[in-house]
Amino acid sequence: MRLQHIQFKNINQFKNLSIDLSNSTSAMTVILGEQDSGKTSILKNIFHTLSWFSARYKDLRTAGIVIADSDMYDDSLYASIQIEVSYPKELGSLLEDAGAQPDVDGLCLWQLVKTRNSPLGIGLSRPETTQLEKLVTRYQKQSIQDPLFSIPCIAYYPVERFVHEANIQNKNAATNLGSLHHAYDLTSLSFTMFSKFFDWYREVYDLENAQTAQLLKQYLDPEQRFQGYDQMNELFSGLEQAYRLSPQRCLNSLRSTLHSVLPEMGELFIEFQPRLRLMITFNGQKIPFMQLSQSYRIWVALVGDLVRRACLLNPQSLYPCMEAEGIVMIDEVDAFLDQAHRHNILTRLQRAFPRMQFIVSALNSDIVEQNNEVACYQLLDQQLFKLDFAEHQQKLQSIYQGLEIDTQIESLPQEATHSETSPALSSLEDIISLAEQLNENERAQLLEHVKKITP
Structure with a gap:
C-alpha cells in the first residue's frame, strides 16, 4: 500500500490543500517548513484517515479516528479529508464486475466528512x-x-516522543505476540513513550532464551549426546531452524536493522545479574541503555518499534523488515539529530525498510541535500511547493566556484592581479546575480561557505 493523493478541506489552517504523490518514484517524501507552518497537521490527519484501514481490518464495524471540531478551519461548518492509496496487484480489482482483470496500479479511495457542532444541532461525522x-x-x-x-x-x-524509562519487568501483561492488531494504533497520538516496544522486546527475549535453553538441555542429555551422527545432525538442524524462526527471527531482525540505521549501535540485550536492566553495545562497549543520550534512546526505540510492527504483520517471514510494506509518518525526523546523522538518516531508513513509504517532516533542508532520491516539498503560506534540489545544487555549485576563483585571484601579488581586475569584478557581479535567485535557506548556506573560504 502506498499513499497517492490526499485532499484537505477546512482542516486546521488549510482551507484547501491537495498533496499529489502519484508521480513520485521515491519512497521517501519530506515536507520542509518553519515552526507552526502546519507540518504536524498534515502528518497527523493523514494518520487519522489511514486509521480507518486499521480499524476496518480488525472489524468492519470498527471506526477509525474521526475529524474533531478542534481540527476544523476557523468557523467553517464542515471539513473533509479524501485519501487515495494504491494496493498490490495480487488483490485484483475493486470493481463490481466479477470478470475484471487485475489492476496493476489499483487505487482505493475513501473520505471523512465532519459537520461542526452548533447551538442548532449536534455535528455529524x-x-x-x-x-x-x-x-x-x-x-x-x-x-x-x-x-x-x-x-x-x-x-x-x-x-513529542521520548524514553524516560525502559520498562522490562513484564508484569504479566497481555501478550504482544498473538494478534497482528497490536501493530496498529486506533487512537489519536499526541506523544509516544514506546512502551509497546519494550513490552514486546521483553516477551520475545524471554521466549528466545527459553527455546535456546530447551535445545541446549537436549544437546547435553547423555542419552542423546553420545549416539550416532544422524541424531547429532538432526539436533543441529533443529538448532538452525529454531534460530531462524520466531521469536529468534524477531531479535535477529532487530539486531540487523538497528545496526543498519545506527551503525554505532550493536546488540540490545537484557542483563539479569547483578540486577535486571536493559543493555546495549555502543561503539563496541556495553553500557546501560538508559545511559544513552535522549536522542539515541528515541531512535533505538523508534527503529525497534518499526521492527515490532513488521514482525507482527509478517509472522511467517524470515526477513520481516525487508518484506514489510506500508506507510510510516515521522514528525520532525531531524529533531535532536546532529549534522552527520541528518545527512544519512533517510538513506539508512530506506535501506532498512526498502518496501516502506516514509512521509516525514523536517525543519532543516540539509537533511535532503545529499539525497537526490527524495521527493521534497516546501510548506509555505498553507500550500506545498515541490523543490528540485538538483537545480538548486547546480546554482550553489556555480556560486561556490565563483567564490573560489575570486579568493584565488585576491591571494595573488598586487601587480599580477592589476590587469585582471575586470574578470574579478565580473565574477563578483555574477555571484551577486546568482545569490538573488536563492531562497533564505540557500543564502544561509552560502554565507557559511563564504566564512570558510574567506581569510
Missing part, C-alpha cells in the same frame, strides 16, 4: 468507506490464501 471495506476484505482473503503476503504497516510518530 460521516465516513465514506465503501471502497475501503472491499479492499480490507481482499487483504483478509489474500492473507489466508498466502501466509507470506504482507499486511500493510501504518505507523505515526509525533514530534
Whole structure:
C-alpha cells in the first residue's frame, strides 16, 4: 500500500490543500517548513484517515479516528479529508464486475466528512468507506490464501516522543505476540513513550532464551549426546531452524536493522545479574541503555518499534523488515539529530525498510541535500511547493566556484592581479546575480561557505 493523493478541506489552517504523490518514484517524501507552518497537521490527519484501514481490518464495524471540531478551519461548518492509496496487484480489482482483470496500479479511495457542532444541532461525522471495506476484505482473503503476503504497516510518530524509562519487568501483561492488531494504533497520538516496544522486546527475549535453553538441555542429555551422527545432525538442524524462526527471527531482525540505521549501535540485550536492566553495545562497549543520550534512546526505540510492527504483520517471514510494506509518518525526523546523522538518516531508513513509504517532516533542508532520491516539498503560506534540489545544487555549485576563483585571484601579488581586475569584478557581479535567485535557506548556506573560504 502506498499513499497517492490526499485532499484537505477546512482542516486546521488549510482551507484547501491537495498533496499529489502519484508521480513520485521515491519512497521517501519530506515536507520542509518553519515552526507552526502546519507540518504536524498534515502528518497527523493523514494518520487519522489511514486509521480507518486499521480499524476496518480488525472489524468492519470498527471506526477509525474521526475529524474533531478542534481540527476544523476557523468557523467553517464542515471539513473533509479524501485519501487515495494504491494496493498490490495480487488483490485484483475493486470493481463490481466479477470478470475484471487485475489492476496493476489499483487505487482505493475513501473520505471523512465532519459537520461542526452548533447551538442548532449536534455535528455529524460521516465516513465514506465503501471502497475501503472491499479492499480490507481482499487483504483478509489474500492473507489466508498466502501466509507470506504482507499486511500493510501504518505507523505515526509525533514530534513529542521520548524514553524516560525502559520498562522490562513484564508484569504479566497481555501478550504482544498473538494478534497482528497490536501493530496498529486506533487512537489519536499526541506523544509516544514506546512502551509497546519494550513490552514486546521483553516477551520475545524471554521466549528466545527459553527455546535456546530447551535445545541446549537436549544437546547435553547423555542419552542423546553420545549416539550416532544422524541424531547429532538432526539436533543441529533443529538448532538452525529454531534460530531462524520466531521469536529468534524477531531479535535477529532487530539486531540487523538497528545496526543498519545506527551503525554505532550493536546488540540490545537484557542483563539479569547483578540486577535486571536493559543493555546495549555502543561503539563496541556495553553500557546501560538508559545511559544513552535522549536522542539515541528515541531512535533505538523508534527503529525497534518499526521492527515490532513488521514482525507482527509478517509472522511467517524470515526477513520481516525487508518484506514489510506500508506507510510510516515521522514528525520532525531531524529533531535532536546532529549534522552527520541528518545527512544519512533517510538513506539508512530506506535501506532498512526498502518496501516502506516514509512521509516525514523536517525543519532543516540539509537533511535532503545529499539525497537526490527524495521527493521534497516546501510548506509555505498553507500550500506545498515541490523543490528540485538538483537545480538548486547546480546554482550553489556555480556560486561556490565563483567564490573560489575570486579568493584565488585576491591571494595573488598586487601587480599580477592589476590587469585582471575586470574578470574579478565580473565574477563578483555574477555571484551577486546568482545569490538573488536563492531562497533564505540557500543564502544561509552560502554565507557559511563564504566564512570558510574567506581569510
